[in-house]
Amino acid sequence: MKACIIGASGYTGRELVKLLLKHPKIELTVVTSRSLAGQKLDQIIPQVADHSNDLVFSNPGIEDLSNREELEIFFLALPHGTAATYAVPLLEAGKKVIDLSADFRLRSSATYQEFYGEEHPAQSLLKTAQYGLPELHQLSWEKSNLIASPGCYPTSILIPLAPLVHAGNLVQLQDIVINSMSGISGAGRNASEKLLYCERNENASAYGLPKHRHLSEIEEQLSSFAEKSVVISFHPHLAPMNRGICTTISVKATDNSALSAIYDVWKQTFMDRPFARILETGSFPEVSHVVGSNRVDFSAHFDSRSQRYIICSAEDNLIKGAGGQAIQSMNICEGFDETTGLL
Amino acid sequence: MKACIIGASGYTGRELVKLLLKHPKIELTVVTSRSLAGQKLDQIIPQVADHSNDLVFSNPGIEDLSNREELEIFFLALPHGTAATYAVPLLEAGKKVIDLSADFRLRSSATYQEFYGEEHPAQSLLKTAQYGLPELHQLSWEKSNLIASPGCYPTSILIPLAPLVHAGNLVQLQDIVINSMSGISGAGRNASEKLLYCERNENASAYGLPKHRHLSEIEEQLSSFAEKSVVISFHPHLAPMNRGICTTISVKATDNSALSAIYDVWKQTFMDRPFARILETGSFPEVSHVVGSNRVDFSAHFDSRSQRYIICSAEDNLIKGAGGQAIQSMNICEGFDETTGLL
Amino acid sequence: MKACIIGASGYTGRELVKLLLKHPKIELTVVTSRSLAGQKLDQIIPQVADHSNDLVFSNPGIEDLSNREELEIFFLALPHGTAATYAVPLLEAGKKVIDLSADFRLRSSATYQEFYGEEHPAQSLLKTAQYGLPELHQLSWEKSNLIASPGCYPTSILIPLAPLVHAGNLVQLQDIVINSMSGISGAGRNASEKLLYCERNENASAYGLPKHRHLSEIEEQLSSFAEKSVVISFHPHLAPMNRGICTTISVKATDNSALSAIYDVWKQTFMDRPFARILETGSFPEVSHVVGSNRVDFSAHFDSRSQRYIICSAEDNLIKGAGGQAIQSMNICEGFDETTGLL
Amino acid sequence: MKACIIGASGYTGRELVKLLLKHPKIELTVVTSRSLAGQKLDQIIPQVADHSNDLVFSNPGIEDLSNREELEIFFLALPHGTAATYAVPLLEAGKKVIDLSADFRLRSSATYQEFYGEEHPAQSLLKTAQYGLPELHQLSWEKSNLIASPGCYPTSILIPLAPLVHAGNLVQLQDIVINSMSGISGAGRNASEKLLYCERNENASAYGLPKHRHLSEIEEQLSSFAEKSVVISFHPHLAPMNRGICTTISVKATDNSALSAIYDVWKQTFMDRPFARILETGSFPEVSHVVGSNRVDFSAHFDSRSQRYIICSAEDNLIKGAGGQAIQSMNICEGFDETTGLL
Numbered sequence A, B, C, D: 001m002k003a004c005i006i007g008a009s010g011y012t013g014r015e016l017v018k019l020l021l022k023h024p025k026i027e028l029t030v031v032t033s034r035s036l037a038g039q040k041l042d043q044i045i046p047q048v049a050d051h052s053n054d055l056v057f058s059n060p061g062i063e064d065l066s067n068r069e070e071l072e073i074f075f076l077a078l079p080h081g082t083a084a085t086y087a088v089p090l091l092e093a094g095k096k097v098i099d100l101s102a103d104f105r106l107r108s109s110a111t112y113q114e115f116y117g118e119e120h121p122a123q124s125l126l127k128t129a130q131y132g133l134p135e136l137h138q139l140s141w142e143k144s145n146l147i148a149s150p151g152c153y154p155t156s157i158l159i160p161l162a163p164l165v166h167a168g169n170l171v172q173l174q175d176i177v178i179n180s181m182s183g184i185s186g187a188g189r190n191a192s193e194k195l196l197y198c199e200r201n202e203n204a205s206a207y208g209l210p211k212h213r214h215l216s217e218i219e220e221q222l223s224s225f226a227e228k229s230v231v232i233s234f235h236p237h238l239a240p241m242n243r244g245i246c247t248t249i250s251v252k253a254t255d256n257s258a259l260s261a262i263y264d265v266w267k268q269t270f271m272d273r274p275f276a277r278i279l280e281t282g283s284f285p286e287v288s289h290v291v292g293s294n295r296v297d298f299s300a301h302f303d304s305r306s307q308r309y310i311i312c313s314a315e316d317n318l319i320k321g322a323g324g325q326a327i328q329s330m331n332i333c334e335g336f337d338e339t340t341g342l343l
Helices: A011-022 A062-067 A082-092 A109-116 A123-128 A152-166 A214-226 A259-270 A319-334 B011-022 B062-067 B082-092 B109-116 B124-128 B152-166 B214-226 B259-270 B319-334 C011-022 C062-067 C082-092 C109-116 C123-128 C152-166 C214-226 C259-270 C319-334 D011-022 D062-067 D082-092 D109-116 D123-128 D152-166 D214-226 D259-270 D319-334
Strands: A002-006 A027-032 A071-076 A096-099 A146-148 A176-182 A232-238 A245-252 A276-278 A296-303 A308-315 B002-006 B027-032 B071-076 B096-099 B146-148 B176-182 B232-238 B245-252 B276-278 B296-303 B308-315 C002-006 C027-032 C071-076 C096-099 C146-148 C176-182 C232-238 C245-252 C276-278 C296-303 C308-315 D002-006 D027-032 D071-076 D096-099 D146-148 D176-182 D232-238 D245-252 D276-278 D296-303 D308-315
Touching: A002 A011, A011 A027, A011 A319, A062 A082, A071 A082, A071 A319, A082 A096, A082 A123, A096 A319, A109 A123, A109 A214, A146 A319, A152 A176, A152 A214, A152 A232, A152 A245, A152 A259, A152 A296, A152 A308, A152 A319, A176 B176, A214 A232, A232 B245, A232 B308, A245 B232, A259 A276, A259 A296, A259 A308, A308 A319, A308 B232, B002 B011, B011 B027, B011 B319, B062 B082, B071 B082, B071 B319, B082 B096, B082 B124, B096 B319, B109 B214, B146 B319, B152 B176, B152 B214, B152 B232, B152 B245, B152 B259, B152 B296, B152 B308, B152 B319, B214 B232, B259 B276, B259 B296, B259 B308, B308 B319, C002 C011, C011 C027, C011 C319, C062 C082, C071 C082, C071 C319, C082 C096, C082 C123, C096 C319, C109 C123, C109 C214, C146 C319, C152 C176, C152 C214, C152 C232, C152 C245, C152 C259, C152 C296, C152 C308, C152 C319, C176 D176, C214 C232, C232 D245, C232 D308, C245 D232, C259 C276, C259 C296, C259 C308, C308 C319, C308 D232, D002 D011, D011 D027, D011 D319, D062 D082, D071 D082, D071 D319, D082 D096, D082 D123, D096 D319, D109 D123, D109 D214, D146 D319, D152 D176, D152 D214, D152 D232, D152 D245, D152 D259, D152 D296, D152 D308, D152 D319, D214 D232, D259 D276, D259 D296, D259 D308, D308 D319
Parallel strands: A002 A027, A002 A071, A071 A096, A096 A146, A176 A232, A276 A296, B002 B027, B002 B071, B071 B096, B096 B146, B176 B232, B276 B296, C002 C027, C002 C071, C071 C096, C096 C146, C176 C232, C276 C296, D002 D027, D002 D071, D071 D096, D096 D146, D176 D232, D276 D296
Antiparallel strands: A176 A245, A245 A308, A296 A308, B176 B245, B245 B308, B296 B308, C176 C245, C245 C308, C296 C308, D176 D245, D245 D308, D296 D308
16 A cells, blocks of 8 residues: 655654554655655665665645545644645545644644634544544544544553543542653754753753643543543653653542552453553553553552552653554554554 | 761762862761772762862771761761661760751651651651751751751652642642652662663653652651641652652642742742742743752742642752752751852 | 574563564574573563563573474573583584674684683684674575674674775775774673663763773684784773664775775675665764664765774664674575564 | 853853852853843853852943953853954953964964864964963963963863873874764754754764864874874764763874883873873773863773773863863963862
């Protein structure tokens, strides 16, 4: 199957290139980038030089791309707002689209406007897009040709937490407090002083709180799983490492809940899911254990003193939190084995 | 004034050596270490080689030390349990003692036993020891010759939070959730596989929750400031950097509270305190801004959606969180300027 | 083909496990470790948890292993000295052995004794073992069932340099000066104070010079390619990163040499070799471009002022410098595509 | 004494600010920066927030500065080329100037033009400027009001090497090969993609060879000390750490030389110099031992096989390699103790 990546200059786009070049069922045929057009892929992304390929970044118009019949599937690794302007004509041309931006992750255009500060550019698509979190949603091209690949933070949070709020009387929905720390690639590949090596090395800090954009997505999903409105506190941080997210969720127990019930829900939800690994209580997920993998590791702990559960998770923000999960979604929709190209 | 450091082989002890060698009012005369006895200080701690000194690690008996009249003040950088066995005879000999271990941080010997797993070795001293957090407690040799220097996490938490719980109806005392990430030196200088460079580099994880030992100290102090029992959730993490703690506190607003009231309390509490720096809301303390300093930076943010305040702080775990704060306490008790040797 | 790794607790052994589990032609059946026997592989090496496997570390006797008929190929990831004691009975039992230690890299037992400080434990094998550097040596099971996989530093040096000294009058053989810096995994997985995170982070230094053990291997190979004795200067350093080697070779020009002649030799030698990437002059190999890959990148520069060539190379010390190269050698001997399991 | 720093936005300028604010004999009165004018110093350089000061970055004209009588000494932390345009009027106004750029480090304007690609802007000053390496040159305001503070690489190389080439028949002047690795701050505070955290972390590479600009300065100084022309090979590298330089020098022995003779020369040259620390052979200088200090550590090793000495050194590139050394030079010229403000 022939695939195209639109906008491959950032960290997400580059990771997608690496992953798709290794994918046995995909032929990566077109990789676009405005700024890199004309340059050889293996000059810009030397990590793929092992793969003999002659790919060159190009910058074709969206019409040209839509008209190329052999291209079946498009991955959009573009800024939000821009992504929608590509998605619309591609979908009209009958293409399959997996969007890694925030443009189609929300159902509510009002929430989009609140958190992204501009009117949604293609509101009608919000209703039909699939939220591409395969451990929690059943994905199928029959539902829609548009998959919205989740954000990195939401992935690390929703996988362990959504089944618990869905289970009903297992955890309280009030006073959920979530802290995450992300590797620096999460901030993107922007030549800004704040992201220079000497500014982030030997450094750590919170940022973007109390209303980080991913909050909108986390709450909308949690509310959907809980079938009532969930408001959370979310505190993102930067930690000095290239990749990875380490998330710690604090959620209040209900009168009847038990740690074993949490593990039961997890076991049932993630039975046979290759990329969700449940660790036993007392074992803490480590970023280095999941970097390079499409896996989320997570465990739960009960604090009897505060009557709270503490759920810890770890993932690679560029794989499970971005390109890897996009490919996992594609694998499922295409009927490939879920792990194809991801081991 | 002649000073002695007992147990200078760890990161805390080494930092104390560096700081005391620069202190204009202190003559560091004796530095002990069982494992390093006989070795020159500047061979083991090359960072102090600029200071011309002929100090050699020694390993005298506690009696010898107690009998040396010229030694006025002792810093204990020993493991908990061991520290008390030194403190007792030194105090009996009329020495001033600043203990950097956990042995005298708690008032309750029951809490000590619960969190440290052994009976407290010198319970009578628990009542008299001063908790050496100079921004929150008035310190004086007249109160006691024994200062218990606070833990690194508690320092980063108590300075911004204690005045708020003390203020009465400003924040709720329930559902306080605190996340911290510490540089690796916080785990000590132990030759264990888990602390090898390749194991901690490019890695991050929670650890020690839900009942990290520092929790006992945080809660006891908060309860004392609140004048009622406070139970919190505390989640420590390791982040890949040598030094520094980044703390994020989530605390619920009361009906009448306001962000401005928090800042008012802080301004009043920390007016003229050189090592407590209040940042305006929207500004996030960064570890790199306080590493090498005895300062804590902190700011507060209001999340109207969850009706919670988010308080962020940063400190150097080995300075404000250990050796620097010990010296600051000594400065105050001795009547030196609070910042002597710390700028 | 069924394979066994003997001694998989170190960084090299763990990397081999990861690579062989992904290898489509290999079934990794036995993984031994004295210290880890009885533990599940994916508990100890969580990076392989994506691969559904039930492997458990075991600690069978060497006789048992030799007698297991289904096991065809053995990878030894053991300390030098120990490796030989396993290789001898395995070879006698007709097994194929790829040794990643230093035990069979040298032809001269006197050199072994000089550099490793003990008599060689199996001198007769020194003559027959193949030096497993596939870009420079033709490998075949017909030559020997024993492959000595090269050291990490030698690999980064020999690939670009050996063809040049072999070419005759292209570079001078005197006054070759080689500096390398290695990631910390090169020092092994030993719980020593010197390798703690806080000791190596934000640090760099030379070590082990002037007579690092790998020097013996580099010189013996260079002498063999030059057909006369070559004595070099080799200066290894540690740099604060998990993986990777960055090597800079300074070698004097001859009267007739030219940069273009160097590139001509390289193009000829490495034509169609997938894991040797020649960069043009003025382009500097970067460790981050080869980490995770089995590739060596290298380029040459002419300094007309000192009449010297400067050759720069980069590799992943645990892949091309260890486990990856071992698999590449196996692939070639087995008639698999050279890149099988390595892309 | 009142001092002014011109151009304090880069890493060197910021370090100077930190050091001068601690200097007991200096009152830092004016700190200029085009881009930061109007902002408070402790907002931009939070590390100095401990020092109560009301300094604000300003951007006065050079005439204004020259006319301010109370300002006695000026530190220029400007790009080369620009520095000279400030130095000329300041010197004409009778000010003392310490320039941290490359503008006055060379005696030869032809060499300047060759290495910096433009005509020297104030050639007459090249003859009078003092090269501010206090361990090797006697500095005095009587010689000149202009001090050219050396480059970071040259400092780490010249301190150990210059006395040896000066000693006559101790080492050969041909075939000197020098490799250095520098922390990333050496590349400056420029918002370029290449210096982003994720690009330099877990990475290492050579750069700028064979003709790095500092080469001109190293060779001119070595030639001057040797009293004959010295041509060297110099290979700079970047290593993933904030600060520090680790240098390894390979130099051929003469017939009569001996390691002990090298140490004798060093002991004589550096007797009583507080910032030059000689380590014994077999001991390797470590970057972490000198970071934060104005010291250079160095040691020598003899390789009998190649008949070469290997000299290793380490320094903090921003202190001994820049701001610290500038202050050390000032201390000496002003008759202060050499270490004032630098311990």
